[in-house]
Structures are given as C-alpha cells and as structure tokens.
Amino acid sequence: MTHPAPVELTEAEEAFRVEARAWLAEHRPGRLPSMDTPDGAAAHRAWERTLAEARWSVVAWPEEYGGRDASLTEWVLFEEEYYRSGAPTRIAQNGITLLSPLLFSHGTPEQQARYLPPMTDGTEVWAQAWSEPEAGSDLAGIRSRAERDDERGGWVLTGQKTWSSRAPFADRGFGLFRSDPDAERHRGLTYFLFPLDAEGVTVRPIAQLDGDSGFAEIFFTDVFVPDSDVLGGVGDGWRVAMSTAGNERGLSLRAPGRFLAAADRLLGLWGERGADAPHLRDRVVDAWIGAQAYRLYTWATVDRLQDGGDLGADGSVNKLFWSELDVDLHETALELLGPDQELRGDGASGAWADDYLFSLGGPIYAGTNQIQRNIVAERLLGLPRGDRRAGA
Numbered sequence: 001m002t003h004p005a006p007v008e009l010t011e012a013e014e015a016f017r018v019e020a021r022a023w024l025a026e027h028r029p030g031r032l033p034s035m036d037t038p039d040g041a042a043a044h045r046a047w048e049r050t051l052a053e054a055r056w057s058v059v060a061w062p063e064e065y066g067g068r069d070a071s072l073t074e075w076v077l078f079e080e081e082y083y084r085s086g087a088p089t090r091i092a093q094n095g096i097t098l099l100s101p102l103l104f105s106h107g108t109p110e111q112q113a114r115y116l117p118p119m120t121d122g123t124e125v126w127a128q129a130w131s132e133p134e135a136g137s138d139l140a141g142i143r144s145r146a147e148r149d150d151e152r153g154g155w156v157l158t159g160q161k162t163w164s165s166r167a168p169f170a171d172r173g174f175g176l177f178r179s180d181p182d183a184e185r186h187r188g189l190t191y192f193l194f195p196l197d198a199e200g201v202t203v204r205p206i207a208q209l210d211g212d213s214g215f216a217e218i219f220f221t222d223v224f225v226p227d228s229d230v231l232g233g234v235g236d237g238w239r240v241a242m243s244t245a246g247n248e249r250g251l252s253l254r255a256p257g258r259f260l261a262a263a264d265r266l267l268g269l270w271g272e273r274g275a276d277a278p279h280l281r282d283r284v285v286d287a288w289i290g291a292q293a294y295r296l297y298t299w300a301t302v303d304r305l306q307d308g309g310d311l312g313a314d315g316s317v318n319k320l321f322w323s324e325l326d327v328d329l330h331e332t333a334l335e336l337l338g339p340d341q342e343l344r345g346d347g348a349s350g351a352w353a354d355d356y357l358f359s360l361g362g363p364i365y366a367g368t369n370q371i372q373r374n375i376v377a378e379r380l381l382g383l384p385r386g387d388r389r390a391g392a
C-alpha cells in the first residue's frame with residue numbers, strides 16, 4: 001500500500017523517494033533466514049554489501065563515507081520505502097544507528113576513517129555491550145572495570161556484559177567500563193571500542209524465545225584496548241552513551257516504516273481471514289490507526305528537529321508507543337491465524353510467529369517501558385519523582 005507523505009515534498013525529495021522505491025523493488029531479497037543463525041548472518045551481510053554498493057546503506061551519511069547526504073525528511077522517506085518493499089531488518093543496525101552518530105560527534109578522524117567504512121557494507125558488524133547482570137535499568141551501576149596500563153598505552157578491561165544483541169555473529173563491540181572506581185557513579189565511566197575476537201574475550205551465546213542465539217554474554221579477562229579505541233574523553237562515557245540512547249528510543253531505531261508495513265500486512269491478512277473472525281475487526285482497525293498515528297507523530301518530530309529542536313524525553317513517548325503497538329498488532333495477527341499461528345519458518349504465517357516473538361522484546365530493550373513511563377511522568381508531565389527503593 002502506498003502512503004502519501006503527510007508533508008509537502010520538494011521535487012528533489014519526491015525524486016529521491018521514487019529512486020529508492022524502484023531500486024528496492026528490483027533488488028530487495030526475499031525473506032532471509034534469521035540473522036541470529038550462521039547462514040542467516042551471512043545472507044544479511046551479503047544484503048548489506050548490495051545496499052552499500054548502490055549507496056543505499058547509510059543514506060544520511062556524508063558522501064565521502066558512502067552516504068547520500070540525505071536530509072532527515074529523505075531518511076524517513078527511505079525507511080518507509082525500505083520496509084514497504086519487504087526488505088529485512090538490518091544486521092548492521094547497531095553500528096549504523098547506535099555507534100555511528102557517536103563516531104561522527106565524538107570520534108577522532110582516525111577512528112572515523114577506521115570504523116565507518118566497514119560498517120556500511122556488513123564487513124564489520126557491531127554489538128552493543130552496555131547491560132550487565134546488575135546494571136540494566138540502573139545502567140550507572142556498571143561494574144566492569146577498565147584499568148590504566150601506561151606501559152602499553154591503553155586500558156585493561158575486566159568484567160561481564162550481558163544481553164548483547166548480535167554478539168554471537170558480530171566482529172566488534174562498544175560499551176561502557178568503570179575507569180575510575182572512586183568517581184561519582186555517572187562520572188567514572190569510559191566508552192571503549194574492542195574486537196570480539198581479542199585475547200581474553202569470551203562470547204557465550206544465550207538462546208532467545210525462538211531458540212536462536214540472538215544475543216550473548218561477553219566475559220572480559222584482562223583484555224587490552226589501546227588509547228586509540230577510547231571513544232570520547234576518559235571518564236566521559238556516560239555523556240557519550242546518553243547522546244545515543246534518546247536516538248535509539250526515538251527516531252533512529254524505530255522509524256515508522258516497519259510498523260506501517262506490518263499494519264498493511266495485517267490488513268492483507270484480515271482480507272484473507274477476517275470473514276471467520278469478525279470480532280477482531282476493531283483490533284485490526286486500531287492497529288492500522290496506531291501505525292498511522294505513529295507516522296504522523298514522527299513527521300511532526302522531523303519538522304521540529306529540522307527547525308533546530310531536539311528529541312529530549314519525547315524519545316520515551318515514541319518508545320512506549322511503538323513497542324506496545326508492535327505487540328498488539330502481532331497478537332491480533334496471531335488471533336486471526338488461529339491454529340496456523342503455530343507454524344514457523346517460511347510462508348506468511350511463519351513470518352507472523354517469528355515477528356511476534358521479536359515484538360515481545362520491544363517493551364524491554366532500549367530501556368524498559370516502566371522506566372520510560374518514569375521519564376515521561378517526571379520530565380514531561382512534571383510529576384514528583386517516585387520512591388526508587390526496592391519494593392517501595
């Protein structure tokens with residue numbers, strides 16, 4: 001289904017959209033095997049290469065790094081076209097959406113030249129190593145340590161990370177380590193880049209709900225990282241990290257294209273199966289309206305950002321909305337499928353079951369929805385800060 005843009009497009013923006021649509025129609029692959037399997041990871045890397053060769057991998061980046069210098073409007077248009085075409089979720093997304101903004105804003109020219117190009121074509125896939133067994137919602141509770149090694153000109157990392165998406169198949173990781181145990185919780189952290197095959201790194205896969213190993217624990221035993229792989233200043237890791245967290249909850253990770261495409265597929269399913277389940281009609285309509293509402297809200301945000309505004313705590317509103325919409329939409333699809341929902345693998349019903357399992361992680365990753373509700377209550381609604389004591 002085509003959704004006309006809810007804003008007036010310039011001729012150049014319209015041409016950009018038409019070009020993207022035509023290219024995607026010709027090149028997008030069929031449904032790839034899960035990227036959380038060896039075969040799937042290889043197939044997804046090949047797709048990244050195809051995107052990069054045609055300069056559709058990182059449209060908003062500068063041309064010198066393989067991008068098209070696309071504006072925010074063009075980027076959102078591209079995302080809509082991308083998912084509308086049925087193209088797969090990107091294996092490169094940790095690097096492209098989470099790390100690259102930090103490399104552009106905090107990285108040295110050497111780091112940019114070394115890390116950006118291989119990120120664009122799937123040569124180097126990145127894993128985010130933030131969470132720890134005792135530091136998820138309370139991220140500042142990070143205990144993994146970085147100790148100074150003056151002799152070798154770098155740092156020695158020790159500790160454990162967990163729930164690191166794509167780590168079983170990734171090449172490199174980025175994450176926060178406590179470099180000053182005496183500093184105040186948010187201050188003594190430093191942001192490091194490291195190879196996942198470095199001496200002393202052990203990646204232990206964790207099976208997900210669907211049985212594939214989509215994430216992993218990462219153990220660090222005296223892992224040496226040179227000074228050149230510190231991103232931003234020593235002790236400045238929290239500020240560096242937070243400059244991407246809002247992005248992840250808000251625009252970058254979940255542009256509305258994916259939900260629009262899923263809502264359109266749901267309408268298609270309703271067309272095939274709705275006669276047998278009239279009681280689901282309102283839920284199908286609600287899901288479709290939800291996807292449209294999210295799209296309009298995003299376009300309003302784009303407008304504000306282009307006028308010099310910032311995302312701020314609004315990212316938490318986005319996050320609550322897209323993650324809950326995604327679960328509702330997929331639950332409705334499974335009810336429409338009835339007993340066929342049990343089917344996995346290739347074919348329409350298999351895709352719904354896989355996507356439903358993935359949607360269940362939405363209210364948890366990128367900061368749990370309980371935490372996002374706290375942020376909305378305190379920072380947007382101005383409500384008093386709640387009691388944080390356990391059990392209170």
Ligand SMILES: Cc1cc2nc3c(=O)[nH]c(=O)nc-3n(C[C@H](O)[C@H](O)[C@H](O)COP(=O)(O)OP(=O)(O)OC[C@H]3O[C@@H](n4cnc5c(N)ncnc54)[C@H](O)[C@@H]3O)c2cc1C
Pocket residue numbers: 127128129130131132133134135136137138162163164165166215361362364365366367368369370371374388
């Ligand atoms: C699919 C998926 C992919 C992920 N990928 C990554 C990744 O690539 N890299 C990475 O570093 N991490 C990743 N994570 C981890 C994710 O960021 C954490 O699971 C999340 O931050 C929650 O932390 P936690 O699991 O330690 O839960 P906890 O922080 O222990 O929370 C447990 C429960 O208590 C609630 N809670 C805690 N504190 C409060 C409070 N103050 N007020 C109200 N409720 C509260 C939480 O909302 C939650 O419901 C991923 C998680 C999932 C599910």
